[in-house]
Amino acid sequence: MRGVPPTASSRRLLALCAVVLLAVSCRWGGPDDTGGERPPGAPTGVTAQAGSATSVHVMWNRVAPAGSEVTGYEVYRGDTRVKEVPAATHMVDVSRLRPATTYVFTVRARDADGRLGPPSREVRATTPAAARADTRPPTAPGDLEGRAAGSRAAQLSWSAARDDRGVVSYDLYQGRTKIHSVGGNQTAAVVTGLRPGTRYSFTVRARDAADNLSPPGRVVRLTTADGADGGATATAPADFRATARSSGGAYYIVLSWVPPRVDGTVTEYEVRLDGRPVTSLVYGGEAPRDRATYRFYAGEKAGVTHRVRIRPLLPDGTWGAFSAERTVTTGTAG
Structure with a gap:
């Protein structure tokens, strides 16, 4: 039996289906020539x-x-x-x-x-301009202090070093290994990615534009807490606020906070509503380093009270501490 020739509309439908199948395959990354797995994603927080x-x-x-x-x-x-x-x-x-x-x-x-x-x-x-004939290193940073911030983080602070041409950066060392560098205008840092119940020693050295490195300041030793609490308040969002707003007959919860100051950039947060994870906030581009804001749908009924808090996913892949918990009620100014 001979087949019935396709009509113009059926040909268009077949073509559309082929395009949709191709788009779905491209979007979800079907099997490839290397075993069916997708390549890594782009690094964030650079x-x-x-x-x-x-x-x-x-x-x-x-x-x-x-x-x-x-x-x-x-x-x-x-x-x-x-x-x-x-x-x-x-x-x-x-x-x-x-x-x-x-x-x-x-x-x-x-x-x-x-x-x-x-x-x-x-x-x-x-890069800053080079300093001519500069062979004098900065003085050692002074008054280094440190404390464990839970089981996986440490908070360090020091007093500024002096240099005749100006300090460009500070290098942080864990033992003899350089683990981080911050700008010359900073005198504090939070180190994450540590192990629970472990003793660490840290030092800080100053660097000038001519790449002269100061002697290390005094050594600070500390021990992280036992357990896996993800860090204490040093890794929690600060000044966390939550209010209820209405728009188009629906209610929304509006959040704002100051991101934690950690080594790297926080690009993801988990939002918990009434004790349960409700959504994740992921920044694909430039993540805020000062005050951040976010809002999400909370239903159409007034007079409903919710508890809300957030926590950051730290640059080392571990969860930071939760923010303070706030209570909001739909239909009120908050």
Whole structure:
């Protein structure tokens, strides 16, 4: 029996179905030639800070595996790959740069199959001008203090070092290993990714534009708390506020807070309503570092009271502490 020739409308329908199937396959990342797993995602929370006139400190957040395990990261200056580091490392110092020059950096994750994920967003850093004939290092940072912030974080603070040309950055050391760098205008930091019930020692050194490194300040020793509480108040969002608002016959809960000051950038938060996770807030672009705001749907009924709080996903992949809990009632100003 001969088939009935397709009509023009049926041909259009078949073509549309083919387009839809292709779009769904592309969106959800069907099986590929390397075993059916997707490559890693783009690193978030990427920052770049000049460390001297010839170096820049680049940091990023851990990338969760999309399929196979993430085994390393590649750091690019423009289109040039300048560093490769293992998966446990989330920071590098890019050296041999030119003074008074702006550079663009991106980071890509690599998985166990050798596949590279997409590049992160671009970040820029400008090296300061070089100081002529500067061989004098800054003084050691003074009055270093530290305390455990729960089981996985430590809060450090120090007094500013002195330098005849100005301090450009401070390097933080855990034992003899450099673990972080902050700008010369900062005298505090929160170190995350520590192990519960573990004793640590930290020091801080100052660096000037000529790359002269100060002697270390005094050693501060501390022991993290036992358990897995994800950190104390140092890793919690600060000044957390919640109000109820109405729009178009529906009610919304409006949140605002100050992100915790941790090593790296917080790009994700979990929102809990009445003791249960209700939504996740993920920043795909530039995450706020000052006050952040967010609102979500709370129904159409007035007079309903809710309890709400949030917690951050820290750059090292662990959860930070919860914010204070707030109570709001729909149909009121809050």
